[in-house]
Amino acid sequence: MSATLHHNSPTRKAVEVTVPAAEVSATFNDVVAKIAPKVRIPGFRPGKAPRPVLMQKYAREIQSDVAQQLVEKHFWKAAQEAGALPISHPSLEKLDLKEGADAVFRAQFDVAPEVTLPDYKTMALTKKKRAIDEATVQEHLEGLRQRATKFLPVEDGAVATGLIATCDIRVKPQGLKAQTYQDQVLEIDATRPFDAELVGMKVDEKKTFTLTHPDDDANKVLAGKSLAYDVQVKDLRTKEVPELNDEFAKDMGAFENLEALKAAVRKDLEEAAERDAVARLHATMLDTLLDAAPFEVPRSMVGLQLDDYCQEFAQHVSRQGMDPKKVNWQAYRQYRLSDAERAVRSGYLLQAIGNAESIEVPEADIDAEIRQFMAENQVQQPFDAFKAELEKRGNATEIKGRLRTDRIFDHLLTTAKVAEELLDKAAFEALVELERKREAGIPVNRFDAGGLEGGDLEGQEGGEPAIVAPATEHVHGPDCDHGHDHEAEEKPVKKVAKKAAPKDVPEAEEKPAKKAAKAKEPEAEEKPKTKKPAAKK
Template sequence: DTPDVRDVTIEAGQPLTFTASFDTVPAFEPGDYATISLRRPSSRVEDEAVNDALERLRQRAARFEPVEGRGLEHGDTALVDLERREPSGKVDTHRGVSVELGSPANPPGFDQGLVGLEPGAGKTFTIHFPADYPAAELAGADMVYTVTVHGIKKRVLAALDYEFAKDLGEFESLDLLRARIREDLEHEARHGAEREMRAALMKQLAARVPFDVPASLVEREIDRRIEDFARRLMEQQVDPREAGIDWNAFRESQREAAREAVGGALALDEVARREGLGVTEEEVAREVARYGERTGRTAAAVRARLEKEGGMSRIHSGLRREKAIDFLMARATISGEP
């Protein structure tokens, strides 16, 4: 792993000096591999799951048609101007926004305030947010809404027939579309089962480490988890600094899982050492090339950056641990469907 470098001294005509510290762990006995007991979850896909997935596709393919001659009903989408006045007097205004009646994102009681309104009509009403409302800034507050309706559209679902199947990907029949959905769901289920088994394996391996794992490795794993979570927030256009998250509490909530992950990784390293599991340069090159394909960069550019940042060792250790996982899965006692 990357050492902690400090006390760097650079003086003209003198050797470079520094202090580097890194954690070491003792060799240990990882136990009898055959006593690792795992259960393979079922990857069977029921007809109901296929029907649910088909209905989701149908909902996404829905079209919206203008409605005339009646007021808003549940399930309609309204084009509105909306004003929200807080108890402090602060006003939040939105123009020309679409609101679907029945959406779980709507405030409690909001839909009832709009039902029956026709285009051109407006209404002012008060909503009381319960004390346990998830958004802390709204919990227990009374908000005054003023809404003006400018238009109404209703969702129209396509019939489940040949035309629907064809529009989704040139399927020649609805049965062929169902077959493709089942195939995709089975693929997801198999991968989900594999993830569950790997997680169970790592948990059992962590329990076999006979010493407290180094605190610095746990902190580093927590840092990695926080960075990964923050990255996912940013991918959803959410600023981690403004997400209302208590990062100190979040950090502590990750500590036990991080400790387990570090323990599992150390056990994998010990298995790889004992069993002589190595990684070839060709395997490293293939992994670098795959990473380049995922990120749209050349293998040479990826390798250059990894070498500059000291990341090649992570590639090597990751591949070695994958081999250790495969080695252990082949020797563990696994129950459940094959």
């Protein structure tokens, strides 16, 4: 056997392999010998058909089996002997195969990128953090108070402003078909014409009346038309909003008084602001490093990342009661393509930094994380048995990857120059709005190119999410040693700034602007969700 390596790109290689004629003929003989007893040919007993007849009748199947055996036998060894370490299945692009002659096949495959690390020890970053002032605390307390509102039945009362009425409504617009709406909940405001007609009605009472919409009504279909209503009041309640006092604080938990509740609210808000600021800081750090270290990523790894996104999104739309088959998966994959590329690049970059800094995770830290999870979720199983179960599913190595990523980020922050900027409510909301616009693909500067409208994504049909099945898989060949982790890593989530979604892609569940940009190290196996980017050695 001889092999020649061809460099198609930094991460895409091809190996051309020549297999001696003697081995080709022997493989043909083995394949024919195995197929002969299994086939039925008229005029011949099972296993007794002449070889020429088998070769003629089953030429395609025999040729395919021979090719598969030769490629499986020689590809991995040939690629490694030629100086390449594949991280994907081979893609056969050339095959010269004939019994009695040398066979030549050429197969393409992906390799891990070579990452040249930027100067990651001199970064200058700004940590943007929401300032928690008294007004913020009061706003949150008011939210707690409103959420504690009780809706009490009104006994023998009548509809009046401020009450909550539940009604069945049948409406017949002039010249249009009637529509019926069940259990409509209204907070009565007698200044509205419809609500004014309900004032004075009691529970179970019915009323018929007609209203005419003004000519300048925003609804052009109903402008100037009369609508006939049949309304039945089914329930009537009053809102009871608790006062913000010591009794309210005690009802909210183990708080002695209102001041204790305020202190707890402030502490929670400050911790949340810190988490949010750190998440943004990590995202900025990754963006800075990625901009300083451009490198190509293997397309097979990007495909696997897109598969992860599709799996997650299919589960999300199913939970929302939608049919995943109706999602335009081709458009969704295109929509998430840049996210997938960034996630893969981030994973390789974090991996390289962790290796350069010899960052490891002690087994004791992994055990502590597992014990904490067991305590929080009241797992009654013995620790050793539970840990063994996690290791079997790949979750333990995922935890290790997440903890290693935490350490990498912590290390980067120790060497970076970080200035903290406190944002008041207006400035913080402006930041969130800027992130929202970038996420939606809305131009925020004069020369921004936002959105995807008018492109190739429009007019595509939805269909089966067949692509959710694994794409070109990362595989581990014999004696695989390519510096790529063989352990399950976490899934990344969307980065802070995203481009616009195609019109036929439902809105995703998470809001990336509120999350840290996550990254995973290159990995192929199915991985459970986690909270942090994973980077492993």
